[in-house]
Amino acid sequence: MKLTIYYNHLKRQGFELLEDIGSGLSGKTRKARQPSLERFVAVKFFDSVFNKNNHELRKKFKREAFILAEVQHPSIPYVLTHGEVVEGNNIVPYTVMEYIDGSNLDEYLHKNGSIDQSQVIGIASQILEALVLVHSKGIIHRDIKPSNIMLSKPGNAYLIDFSIGFAPSGNPNFTRATRTGDHLGSAEYMSPEQNNDMKSVDERSDIYSLGLVLCKLLTGSPSILELDKNERSIPFTLKKVITKACEYKVADRYSNAVEFLRELRVLSATRQSISTSPSHALCNNLKCPSAYWSPNGFYKGANFMEECTDIHCTACGNKLIYQCSCGFPIANTPFCGGCGGELFRIPECEKCGSYLKKADIGKNTSDGCSKCKSVQPLPQQSVWGQQSPKAPTQINIDDDIPF
Template identity: 70%
Template sequence: MGDIGSGLSGKTKLAKQSSLDRFVAVKFFDSVFNRQNSELKKKFKREAFILAEAQHPAIPYVITHGEVKCEHDSVPYIVMEYIDGTNLEEYVQKHGVIEQREVITIATQILDALSLVHSKGIIHRDIKPSNIMLSSVGHAYLIDFSIGFAPSGNPNFTRATRTGDHLGSVEYMSPEQNIDMKNVDFRTDIYSLGLTLCKLLTGAPTLKALDKPELSIPHVLRNLINKASDYDAENRYQNVDDILRELKSISGAGRFAVNTPSKALCSNLKCPDASWSPNGFYKGANFIDDCIDIHCTSCGDKLTYQCTCGYPVAETRFCGGCGAELFRVPECDTCGSHLTKQDIGNDTSSGCSKCLSKKQVQQQLQQPVWGRPQQILKDLEFDDDIPF
């Protein structure tokens, strides 16, 4: 029905599976330049086995594979899920750089897919924007495992690369893969993904582009990408689960604030900008309007923009979406009063500062008072604007 892509091995065409009345993608090994290349042909055939092994929502599933007879030869093909969308290289060319929150969503989906792929012992070796599809509903897919391989394991997708081969995209290829693509490990995919994220955010696959002030890329995100694409593999994230965990830690619960100003919550009980009574008792958390920061500028703690249920924070103690407690109000174990900063974190089973002040007043009142009793009572007054 028409071409929907092309690559090193040949063209990918859109077709209709009449038995199920659905569109599918059919990838052919029909490149006029490489169809006589027996090594590439082996890699192409192994891709079907890799796709069958790595079943994940962010990887197109394989339906079948085979060969079709032609005039002078037989052409291998793979029938797979059709993704109605565009690859990210074309997307950036057409629309420009991608909004940071969307890049984080794409990265999370691809990293999750890579986690499975790597757990199967498979290395992709060609991660780049053109090998990531974005569907019409915004879901990301990692495609083209044609030069993927496993250093050991399943014989259906190993030993398809010789020492000295230089397949892949130079712009996104790790230094060690550029030297010898056979003797690489999972960290080569991490390197390529880091530069891919750089391209999506800046329009260029170079780490220096992350520092452009007009892009306002948060420091924590720049650090994450720089570490992922460090020249020295020993300095990178050593597995995708590490980078995925860190990515989720800075983006989870709305803490990855970027371009859209919104209400943020600092739940640090000792934050200087928390709500304190005139006499220094904690009354509530620090809420910041129209905020885009990741960390509180008063105490340095991470900010929260959403409850874990996804509902945005409001200036209340409990989430309006699920009712969960967003911040804690510490109370004395003895009298139930709110606490001062000096009491927060201390054992109050024997009382807080307020308890001790009350005891002191009671002791003073039990003693004979000479002179001006009203003045002494006034001197012994203690804060009573916090409920017991």
């Protein structure tokens, strides 16, 4: 009876329901055909017999369609439409979205046993590129795990199931629908802070979960301890990247998906397979040869690079900064335009206030810098019969450098 009602309703909307292709906390997902465009779609229903009266979960389910509409990306299934099926006294919400012809990573591992390291990096990179967009919209997924990553037959990766995600952006369709103390999500892949209180997490929680997914793909277990076993033959650089993503303390992890992606990018044999958009970068090394130096050798500002994709400065090897810790992109300024935080400082002599040369940078200049100490006194001028006044100071003027 239920399927007949579903079929007739979707038929009027232009879709022909076919077989079940999955199930989850909310209910069934069914494959359907859209005759008008001769393509397949997926229809996700909120019809779980266990949760159909769960109003909080229903709210999350309906909000997912708005989140998907907000984050259009090649690695996120697009949403076509949403609606409700009336089944007696019961109203069943549904969402029609892109159909992915493939399997989730749990199914793939069960069938194939393991995934090649280069393929793992490729999958992670695609998901991270999706997260760059997702997080830029203020959306946190909160349930990244192998079963929520689809792998199509051509090898493209998709991040699915945003049903417990949230976007505190002010959009009324993105209301949080999460109470303090809620513990939705998958315990194996949940960050420590989400396990404590999922209402107060940020994008670094998703980074933690994705790091454990990579552990699972490489070792068969979502544990960073498995990475160190000799039989795994996992390169030290790859273990280092994953370990940082999975740090227990939030502040010790990658601050955002862009930073995580750039680290993975250097591990890829073919950079073209991981497309990181060129952007503005800053090297804040005070002794960088490519910093802004005056003609007389005084440090006047940091080294900025346009349309950069490198991880480290090619002039000094210092790690480049692409975003402030608040997430605002770098510009040619000493202070962040988003939060006002200091991005770099021009050091000055504590005694005379002058800019410093490379030899003085990092030293205690309370007694003066090399410029102070190079000042020569003017010859004393005496007047007959009077005491000679104190000799004035001879200032070596350095054009654009303040003394």
